[in-house]
Amino acid sequence: MAANETIFHRIMRREIPADIVYEDEHLFAFRDIAPQAPVHVLFVPKVDIATMNDLQASQAEVVGRLVVAAAAYAKREGLAADGYRVVINCNDHGGQTVFQLHLHLLAGAPLGHFGVP
Numbered sequence: 001m002a003a004n005e006t007i008f009h010r011i012m013r014r015e016i017p018a019d020i021v022y023e024d025e026h027l028f029a030f031r032d033i034a035p036q037a038p039v040h041v042l043f044v045p046k047v048d049i050a051t052m053n054d055l056q057a058s059q060a061e062v063v064g065r066l067v068v069a070a071a072a073y074a075k076r077e078g079l080a081a082d083g084y085r086v087v088i089n090c091n092d093h094g095g096q097t098v099f100q101l102h103l104h105l106l107a108g109a110p111l112g113h114f115g116v117p
């Protein structure tokens with residue numbers, strides 16, 4: 001694997017199976033393998049960005065596209081009116097485990113409070 005290569009790159013190339021629910025030229029989305037809510041989908045940009053710390057001001061569109069794609073998915077799936085949560089984890093304290101920037105979409109039931117357990 002290349003230095004910046006993660007399991008998400010392998011999912012994007014269809015080298016390992018995943019339930020991919022959306023893809024366009026900029027990003028792709030698939031169901032989380034260990035869902036933390038009835039709906040748990042990850043939105044991943046195709047450009048390599050390891051963490052939010054590595055995001056440049058010139059790359060603001062990358063995150064904008066993730067948010068817009070997640071909102072569109074929620075609308076398509078009938079989740080928008082009840083609502084949902086989006087999360088980007090960063091590094092150790094954020095609980096990041098895969099070092100390719102991604103946005104979690106959590107939905108399908110009332111979500112608990114979040115913060116320090």
Ligand code: AMP
Binds near residue numbers: 030096097
């Ligand atoms: P994070 O902890 O924010 O880095 O999120 C990484 C997420 O990737 C976790 O919620 C994992 O359950 C998920 N994940 C890891 N491997 C896979 C996989 N092969 N397919 C789908 N989701 C995965």
